[in-house]
Amino acid sequence: MFTSILRLRFVSRAACHFTIGEKSQEFTSPNYLTDGYPNSQFCSWRILVEKKTPPTEQILIKFPEFHLQKGKDGDKVRIYSGWDDRAPLLAEFNGNSPPPAKGVASKNHVVYVVFTSDSQGKSKGFRGLFLNQSK
Numbered sequence: 798m799f800t801s802i803l804r805l806r807f808v809s810r811a812a813c814h815f816t817i818g819e820k821s822q823e824f825t826s827p828n829y830l831t832d833g834y835p836n837s838q839f840c841s842w843r844i845l846v847e848k849k850t851p852p853t854e855q856i857l858i859k860f861p862e863f864h865l866q867k868g869k870d871g872d873k874v875r876i877y878s879g880w881d882d883r884a885p886l887l888a889e890f891n892g893n894s895p896p897p898a899k900g901v902a903s904k905n906h907v908v909y910v911v912f913t914s915d916s917q918g919k920s921k922g923f924r925g926l927f928l929n930q931s932k
């Protein structure tokens with residue numbers, strides 16, 4: 798029983814990790830266009846743009862659509878300022894606390910976005926957009 802849970806978690810993690818970059822593009826939570834995100838998700842998007850010295854490029858992350866479960870904060874999006882979740886937390890959003898319309902700007906050329914859902918209660922999810930822009 799314990800083993801099968803671990804294995805399922807591993808499969809779902811492997812299926813939901815992305816590295817995107819250079820050109821502005823959209824990203825969505827799982828099943829965004831169908832029946833919404835499943836329970837117990839762990840998804841990540843590592844967004845990279847060209848590293849310039851001095852740093853003249855930044856990443857702007859916007860969420861034109863954002864529908865996470867309301868009423869509790871079990872489903873959330875976190876944005877880290879770096880390669881992975883050991884980097885400083887830049888922002889955190891959930892159904893009660895959605896992202897600002899102006900978006901979130903990175904401090905440097907890489908950000909790591911994580912979406913997690915808990916074991917019950919779901920919603921449609923989100924459509925995110927990253928823009929590569931000059932500071």
Ligand SMILES: [Ca+2]
Pocket residue numbers: 866871872914915916917918919
């Ligand atoms: Ca939930």
